[in-house]
Amino acid sequence: MTRGPATPLPPPKERRRLRESAALTQPQLATQVGVAPGTVRAWESGRTTPRGRKREAYAKLLKTLAEEEAAQAQAQAPEQEPKPEAEPQPQPELEPQPQPQPVAAPGPTALTPAQAFDALYAFGAPALVRQTFLLTGRREQARESVERAFQAAWERWPEVARDRNPVGWVRATAYEYALSPWQRFRPRHRHPEPPPADPGDRTLLNTLLRLPARHRRTLVLYDGVGLDLPETAAETEASTPAAANRLLHAREAVAARLPALADPQVLHRRLAELASNERLRAAEPPAVRRGGERRARLRTRAAIAFTVALIGTTALTVRTAPTHYEPPVSPGQAVRGVPHRVAPGALSDEELELRQKLRDQVQDGPERLLPRPE
Structure with a gap:
């Protein structure tokens, strides 16, 4: 189940860079677009995406910021001497793999x-699935989380593909x-899963699970996946100093219990080994697509049933209510x-006296008593 094309937007990292280059805070940008600051944080992290008129306004504002940045760079170009570009520093990854390109590129051989x-x-x-296992310590929950994320991507496929x-x-x-x-609150959490067989892996996993969720996620993204600090901050919806602070606290907590992992390179290698030692499998792609489409149909039917029930209740109320x-x-x-x-x-x-007395009084009852000042 796919949706129609929408206004193109730059990637979340570029959105954050354009805002910071224009010296705008998230509340200031949210005011210009007409949304809450938390919505801008979600857009810049890639967790949610704008739709409808908000998307058009956001895309127009980002385009204006990009044009202003390009014009400013062009005006300052003659005044600055070219500097040699610094060689990029290699970043460790949880699983070495090339960065994928947009999978739905136009062309005669497009998929x-x-x-x-x-x-x-x-x-x-x-x-x-292996990365998510480091966050939860539960194999089935890691597999389900990844499947749900891919199902959400299939529902928004034109946007995700670009x-x-x-x-x-x-x-x-x-x-x-x-x-x-x-x-x-799910019943699954009442039954603990078997821990890793290796004692070292079991100790490292228990150490990770003792960290706060935000610190754990920052550690996995930076030392496990290999993202840089701005990308980690954007994905965790935090500022760069806050992400750096969480990373330092997480490293200190791990090093306090496992001194051998004080070196970030050693920590990266152990995280990769811990994730690779577990036998984690993912479902087949067609099954994930069918599951997402079935879930979307169920949500649609539930929404229709709720709407029909609401209309029926409203009609019954209008019919039986006093006029x-x-x-x-x-x-x-x-x-x-x-x-x-x-x-x-x-x-x-x-x-006779009582009857005359009752006839002389007001028929609706005794007169109203009013307080009088003394």
Whole structure:
């Protein structure tokens, strides 16, 4: 199940760079687009994407920032001397693999959406399952999180296929699902899974699981996957200093229990070994696609059923609701001193006096008492 094409957007990392280059904060950019600052953080991390008019406004603003940056760079170009470019420093990765290109590139040999999705799944799913296992310590939860993330990618396939790093889009979604606080309420968490067989792997996994979720995710992204600090900060929806602080605290906690892992290179190697030693399997791509389409159909049917029930309830309410206001009946007031009539006959003097007294009073009850100042 695919959706129609939408306005193209730069990748999340480029969105964050353009905003910072223009010296705009997330609240300032959110005010210009008309959304909340948390929405901008989600857009820059790649966890969610704008839609409709918000997407068009966001894309137009980013295009304006890019044009201003290009014009400023062109104006300053003659005044600056060319500097030799620094050689990029190699970054460690949890599983060495080339960076994928957009899988739905136009051309005469372009793949169909299903074939492109299957290729992306076969490329990134095995590594993502092992990475997610480091976050949760649960094999089945890691597999389910990655499958749910790929199903979400299939629902938004035109957008994900044009992204420069579709694996990063799926990774952010899988991590969010795996670390959701609602996972602890599932029946699966009542039964612990068997720990790794190797004592060293078991100790390292227990150390990772003792870290706070944000610190654990930052450590896996930086020292495990090999992202740089700005990319890690964007994916965790944090500022670069905050991400660096989380990384330092996570390394200190790991080194305090496992001093041999104080070296980041050794820590990276042990994380890769821990993830590779587990026998983790992912489902076949067609099964994931069919599961996502089935889940989308169920959601659609549930929404239709809820809408029909809401319409029926509204119609029944309109049908049975009163059309005019009926004032409530005031409570009765007991009248004392009326003798019981035992038989018909002439009234006595007391009864005549009482009848005249009742006739002289107001029929609706006693007069209203008003307080008067003394």
